[in-house]
Each structure stands twice: as structure tokens, then as C-alpha cells.
Amino acid sequence: MTIDKLMFDLEARHPGETEYLQAVKEVLISIEEVYNQHPEFEKAKIIERLVEPDRIFTFRVPWVDDHGEVQVNLGYRIQFNNAIGPYKGGLRFHPSVNLSILKFLGFEQIFKNALTTLPMGGAKGGSDFYIKGKSDAEVMRFCQAFMLELWHNIGPNMDVPAGDIGVGAREVGYLYGMYKKLIREHTGTITGKGLEYGGSLIRPEATGYGGLYFVDRMLHTHGHDIKGKTIAISGFGNVAWGAALKANQMGAKVVTLSGPDGYIYDPDGVSGEKIDYMLELRATGNDEVSPYAEQFGVEFFEGKRPWEQKVDIALPCATQNELDRKDALALIGNNVLCVAEISNMGCTPGAIDLFIEHKILYGPGKAVNAGGVSTSGLEMTQNAMHLSWPATEVDNRLHQIMSNIHDQCVKYGTQPDGYINYMKGANIAGFMKVAHAMMEQGIV
Structure with missing residues (x-):
């Protein structure tokens, strides 16, 4: 793998997507040495396949504000990689949302989810809709309009969104309510739900x-x-x-x-x-x-x-x-x-x-902040089993997952002088799990 050549080609294909390109380069630098020790990865073009999303959905979201005016926002869902499980990643509602930011977040999510050891792939989505200053009714109408475009492409074994910046318990409730109405089933699709309808204790924190x-x-x-x-x-x-x-x-x-x-x-x-x-x-x-x-x-x-x-x-x-x-x-x-x-x-x-x-x-964030998606994964497990664990059990499982992530970083990130490069360790640990899964599943 030649990082400069790969990054040159990627920048030519995706000009101006600075956050996404930054995230990719950081990972490539960390894994270069171990990647080059596996010629089978190069032959299967693992990196070239990994840095491009499986698919990107972009859609318009028309909705009506409290004054009867029609508003139009952009919506996105980036399904990046599902080698180890269903796509999993949050929805972000904020004016700063664009393709570059969502691709960077989705790319990071692949490795973050792999580190948790839970069966979850990487994804991200959202909209340039700004929650601030909107009434409950406006937020509800927007969320319903957003879900009306998204629901065909998500599901408990396909893609499980969650909350992120601008998408809290209220927004998740409106999104899930519309999804449930459209699909006519009560499934674990969308995490961060309220405790009354399938959410997990301690998820917000x-x-x-x-x-x-x-x-x-x-x-x-x-x-x-x-x-x-x-x-x-x-x-x-x-x-x-x-x-x-x-x-x-x-x-x-x-x-x-x-x-x-x-x-x-x-x-x-x-x-x-x-x-x-x-x-x-x-x-x-x-x-x-x-x-x-x-x-x-x-x-x-x-x-x-x-x-x-x-x-x-x-x-x-x-x-x-x-x-x-x-x-x-x-x-x-x-x-x-x-x-x-x-x-x-x-x-x-x-x-x-x-x-x-x-x-x-x-x-690095992909290791340190994995607690949120880990608990989302635990929510998915509880939904699949049709039960709810007490807060102590969720917290204990979260604590164990974070300890395991730390240990993986130490395993792959300890340098000859004893210094632990946690960024390198996290990137290699996450990459190796995803790469092996991709190899075993063939060129798809």
C-alpha cells in the first residue's frame, strides 16, 4: 500500500471533503506497517474497498412549519461497511451536516464498532435541519418527513440508526413512531429509544x-x-x-x-x-x-x-x-x-x-467514545431478546467492553520503548477484525 498514491486518488475522486480525507489518512498511517505484512489484503484490495461507502442515500426532506410555510432540508444516510454486522451509526441534525462530515463519522464508526466486539457495521446519517428555535410540532413533522424517505433502507438486521448531535430522546421518539407506523412492526430499529418502548437504561450518559x-x-x-x-x-x-x-x-x-x-x-x-x-x-x-x-x-x-x-x-x-x-x-x-x-x-x-x-x-475517539454505540448495541440485544436489563447490568457490561477496548489498544499499540500509542492500537485492532471478515466473505 502506498499511502500518498491512495490519498491522491481519493482526493481527486472526493475533492473538498476534508474531514473524510483526514479520517482516512489517519487510519492509513496507523495501519500501513501491519497491512503490508498481509499481501492477501493488497490482492483483495481491502483498503480500496474499505475507504468507499457501500452506498450513500441523499434525499430532500420537505416539511411544513408552524406558519404554514414549506421548508426543504437535505437528508443523508451513509451505509459504510457491514462486514461484521448490520450498519450502525447515529443521525445528526445540525446546519453543519454535509457529506464530508458524515463520511468521516461513518468511516470512524466502522472501527469503533469493531472495537466493541459487538456485531455492528459502520454507518452515519442526518440532515442540515437545525433543532434550535423549532417547536415540538415542527420537530415532529420534520422527523416524520425524514423517516418517510429513510424507512425502506433500515431495519433490525439491515441498518440500525441512533441519535447524535441534535437527535435526542424526543427526536428518536418521533422517528421511531413514524417508522413503526410505516413498517407495521415493533422492532429494535433505532436505538436511544425511551424506556417505555424498548430503550436501555443509562444510554443517554x-x-x-x-x-x-x-x-x-x-x-x-x-x-x-x-x-x-x-x-x-x-x-x-x-x-x-x-x-x-x-x-x-x-x-x-x-x-x-x-x-x-x-x-x-x-x-x-x-x-x-x-x-x-x-x-x-x-x-x-x-x-x-x-x-x-x-x-x-x-x-x-x-x-x-x-x-x-x-x-x-x-x-x-x-x-x-x-x-x-x-x-x-x-x-x-x-x-x-x-x-x-x-x-x-x-x-x-x-x-x-x-x-x-x-x-x-x-x-482517540474511536476507542474512548465507544461507550455510546456499545450501549446501543446492548439495547439491540435487549430488543432482540424482548427483555430489559437493570441499570447495573448494562453498566457492568459497558465497563467490561471499555476495558476490553483498552486492552486491544495496548496489545496493538505498545511501542518498543514502552509508550502506548493508543491511536495506532485502536486503528490496527479495529482494522484487522474488519479486514479478516471482508476476506472471509469474498469480493462483494
Whole structure:
């Protein structure tokens, strides 16, 4: 495999899709050595097949707002690879949604799902619809119109969507209600459902919980304890909430939260009623953090990101490429111990290179944030068995899955000098599972 040649061809075929090309290049660099040890992979063109989605659905979504005006949005579903199980990946409703972002997310999802050891392939979808400012009735009408286009191409053994940014419990409910009406069956298609109709306990907080379980394993492997550590978190949604909640339970202190308006620094820690307030504020559709600063009398840094603060652990929990080379230098200068992406591809390549160069504990999103899709997979299992597990059982299974993912990263990522390159380990572990499955299934 020649990475430069492959990337040149890919860029010519998909010009301008920067996020997707970035995700592909990161994986190719990590797996190059092990890939070239398997000439059978090259003969079967595993990489050339893996970097292109199986199929992409693009559709228009017309709907009527509360003023009787017709609105039109774009909808997408990218079914990337189903070598190890049905397509699985979230739906994102946000103005930033485009083909490049969804392809990057779907590509990452292949390896993330493989790491969980659950039988799930990789997919992603969504729309440029913006939830903010919309009434419940408008959200319902949009979700129903979206599902009217999508339902033919999903199913419990074909493709199981879930929530993502802009798609929470309310949206999942409207989507599933329309799907159920159209198909006339009650199946496990769509995860993140309400507890009353097939959802799993701890699903909303699972991504954050899983991220902290992974970080805890990283620290213990290197002789550290998470108890007493200070943590910078970005974001203000379910992922940040779950991470903050679990960090507190483990005895750490979360000192930052962020939104599109900037970030807050709370030296006393984000805990208890402050987490409750964060959830209440978010439930109103407000994703800005300045009201938190006013409510609790803490410092607010307008238009800035939290990575300038001196902390032991940095956890990007918001969106892709939210921590860049400049932020990495600031964290390294402040002697950060660990950086782990609970958001997808939260760090830029330049930042990642610096962390690895300085031997910082760095956890990539496809491993660290796999807790969300793992619990979605557990929801699928419960639906298939027509039962519901208690929260303790789901949490225990999640904890075990995250420990297993960590161990796979250590197995494939430990360097001769003893440093564990978690990014390399995660990419190789996920790739090898998918590649072997593709080889055994022939050229399809």
C-alpha cells in the first residue's frame, strides 16, 4: 500500500471533503506497517474497498412549519461497511451536516464498532435541519418527513440508526413512531429509544461514562489514579453531562464546560446541582454556557476554548477538530497528564502528533467514545431478546467492553520503548477484525 498514491486518488475522486480525507489518512498511517505484512489484503484490495461507502442515500426532506410555510432540508444516510454486522451509526441534525462530515463519522464508526466486539457495521446519517428555535410540532413533522424517505433502507438486521448531535430522546421518539407506523412492526430499529418502548437504561450518559472508564484504565496502566485529578471538559450536552457525572463519582473534579459562546471555569467543580442546572438549561434548547457563569458566579471566557487552563486531564466532548496544535502546546506546557477524545476526532492531526511526540497519554475517539454505540448495541440485544436489563447490568457490561477496548489498544499499540500509542492500537485492532471478515466473505 502506498499511502500518498491512495490519498491522491481519493482526493481527486472526493475533492473538498476534508474531514473524510483526514479520517482516512489517519487510519492509513496507523495501519500501513501491519497491512503490508498481509499481501492477501493488497490482492483483495481491502483498503480500496474499505475507504468507499457501500452506498450513500441523499434525499430532500420537505416539511411544513408552524406558519404554514414549506421548508426543504437535505437528508443523508451513509451505509459504510457491514462486514461484521448490520450498519450502525447515529443521525445528526445540525446546519453543519454535509457529506464530508458524515463520511468521516461513518468511516470512524466502522472501527469503533469493531472495537466493541459487538456485531455492528459502520454507518452515519442526518440532515442540515437545525433543532434550535423549532417547536415540538415542527420537530415532529420534520422527523416524520425524514423517516418517510429513510424507512425502506433500515431495519433490525439491515441498518440500525441512533441519535447524535441534535437527535435526542424526543427526536428518536418521533422517528421511531413514524417508522413503526410505516413498517407495521415493533422492532429494535433505532436505538436511544425511551424506556417505555424498548430503550436501555443509562444510554443517554453512556458515551461519557464509557469515556471515563477508558481514561481510568489508561491512568491505572501507567500508575496513576483518577481520584483527585482536575479535568477540563468541552461541550454542554449529553456527552459532557455523562462525563462530568462519572468523573465526580470517580473522585475527580471537572472545572470547565463550553458552548459556542465560550467556556466557564469553575474551580470548585461542576457537580451536584450544577450538573442538574446544566441539564435543565440544555433541555430548553440553550447550548450556551454564559448563563451557568451568571448562576454560580464563576468566570466566563467569551469566544475561547478551555484548553488554556491548567488541568491534569483534557476531555474534548463537543465536536471534531475542537483541539488544535496551539491548544495542544498550551496543555503540554501546563503538564497535562492525559488527553482523551470523547468527541469524534476531537483533536487535529497536528495536536495528536504533539501529544505522541511528548509521550502524553492520548486516547482517540474511536476507542474512548465507544461507550455510546456499545450501549446501543446492548439495547439491540435487549430488543432482540424482548427483555430489559437493570441499570447495573448494562453498566457492568459497558465497563467490561471499555476495558476490553483498552486492552486491544495496548496489545496493538505498545511501542518498543514502552509508550502506548493508543491511536495506532485502536486503528490496527479495529482494522484487522474488519479486514479478516471482508476476506472471509469474498469480493462483494
